[in-house]
Amino acid sequence: MSSNTNQPQVRRRRVFYIPGYDPIHPRRYRELYRTESRAQADVSGYEIAISPKSGEGPYGWHVRSNQDGADVDTDIEVLVWSDIVRESMSNSIPGTYLQLLRTAWIYIGSGVLWQLMRLRKGPVIAALYPVGMLMVQLAVALGTAMVAKALIWPFLGWVSWGPAFLLAYALLRWFRKIDNRLFAYYLMHDYAYSARLNGALPAELKARLAGFTAQIRQALMSDVDEVLVVGHSSGAHLGVSVLADLIRSGGLTEAGPTFSFLTLGQVMPMVSFLPDAEELRTDLQFLSEHPDVTWIDVSAPGDGCAFALCDPVGVTGVATDQKRWPLVLSAAFTQTLSPERWQELRWRFFRLHFQYLCAFDRPGDYDYFRITAGPLTLGQRFYGRAPSKSRLDQPVAKNRSVRL
Template sequence: MSSRNNHPVVSKRRVFYIPGYDPIPPRRYRELYRTESALQAEISGYQISVSAKSGGGPYGWHVTSRQDGVEVLADVDVLVWSDIVRDSMSNSIPATYLQLFRTAWTYISTGALRRLMRLRKGPVIAALYPVGMLLAQLLLAIVLTLVLSWLLRPFLGWFGMIPAVAAAYGLLSWFRKLDGKLYAYYLMHDYAYSAKLRGQTPDELRLRLRSFTALIREALQSDVDEVLVVGHSSGAHLGVSVLADLIREGGLRGDGPELSFLTLGQVVPMVSFLPDAQELRADLQLLSAQGDLTWVDVSAPGDGCSFALCDPVAVSGVAGAEKKWPLVLSAAFTQTLSPERWEALRWKFFRLHFQYLCAFDNPERYDYFRITTGPQTLGQRFQGRAPSKSRVEEAVSKYTTVKA
């Protein structure tokens, strides 16, 4: 674990949570933390309370918890990029279909899709789902156009095409209004955002990541015992880049707080397998060799939206001789959730993708609220834990070059 183990007991912690590609305002995460932490505390037998944050800075909340006889104070901040997500989703229906064909071409023509299929089927199916769903919607709209124009031709001639096309566009608009349940447009925008520069970080996101790095650097100069960065879903690869920049800038102090990195339900290969992701691959390689932090990656085969148990450094083909991280662990939903809860959730794919942030019935393997508000650092908590035997470490990516 980290060589900076200077804090035998944690009493103060800063937590920075980096969400995935999510347009929802950050207050949703506070409410999720409040309700799920209370449920986990009841199951596990400790005390925890959440209160509103005062003062400026990023959106967040205060947590007070008493675990194992120790009172711990934690400030949880959400590193927000939901405004960037919303801007990337504000496309018309025709623009979304143009995105579809560009994104599909990027992953297919570069060979990235074929390589990704060698890892986990779940996230690849999730990536193909919006393509299939949007094409099915388009096909129905075309069929509607042809049928209506044929029915109206005896009365309006070729002018019957005008109301037929209008009706078809109305059908597509209706499907888009249903996307809160279908998720086709949402997922299409997600994959398109990663693929539009073939793996490079867009300028607007790069600027936001620099601000994240500055916030974490400031926290590392404070009097807390641990600074914990949590990256969920797409937030995992953003966290990798943020911490790599911090290290390059000399942001770690030998006598400062412990620096810990927890990635949950990561989808790193969706970006790192693209040809122009040299910066991300360099960041993965750098972070994996650091002795001054702890990096734990948690996922579960039951989460079909993540590359479960795939070592993001190794499968991206950038694992060097000095590689130490991440420690790849399984949340094992079939074991950590009761049979009743697993049965209720197993087909709710998006809900399961957020399970890492929620309460577990059998939390011995993994407890998000002990990690974020308990008296042990991430390194102490998983000291001596063997990595999952089912992890994937084969170098699969076709593109392995890194930015010098």
């Protein structure tokens, strides 16, 4: 098992995709891959097609591509935890406001919010957005209720409080109903889930990650040229934990396929900075030193939902002299998207957070479909690349404890 760049070209590949905090069925990722790969192939001049997956195992699809004169077969599988996400989002409206208070206290009381503000402002604003939006919704509901009470008080007296309360609750229910446009509840549940144990992994998620580890270990024993794990958004730090556990348990062998790790639009500091995220910090440090895996981290300053170009190992303060990874690179949206396309997308913050999985009309070195379906391993594709000059890698976190 090696990440050596002198490997022969890839003919067969297994890809495991770990989504972020997403309650939607994984078929959305298949459809996204189908439409966007076709668009990128038209721009870049290669052939690519997907077909249904055969056999048992996680939800996925098969990709057949011809790039640079080579035929490549790829099986892509989604490591699903959307059921856990849905369960965590089942709180009532009062429960969500309780989550808001608890989560705000965790980040503010621990000082982590001020540390995060020393990094990129975009994701901090994104983290504060659901707090502000939910408070605005509460203020509108209560204000409307007070006006209604004042209007009907002359007729009903103290009884008017009842209809006023029902009106306030109806407004809050309406706000929640249209959250597919506002994303306030969604983001609040996301941040609350990561922070509820001060950065420690919830038991149900830890058990699911153990299953992911077993599935990837099985793939590493198969007859393929590369096993590539892709972690997007919150899935990036889950991938770190999965890979660290797999390597510690002896999941890599010299005779096995090349092992690669790609993180996209990561938000790791939101978790790794928290007081009880000791396990994640330990995994970050361990994985950053390991010679038998290639770890590339891609983000873009135009993605306001990610800690763009922040080396998660460096800013967390767990880098050692043996640190090798990750190689931090920019997807450079303002350069890889045409001015027209950039203007179309620049204010669609959540869509931009998924741009890493989509087509670019002015593609540069980063091309998701060349990485996942092309003839080069991840290490070969970025061999010799220097990290982005704009990366942040100076320690910022105050909580830096790791397990010895």
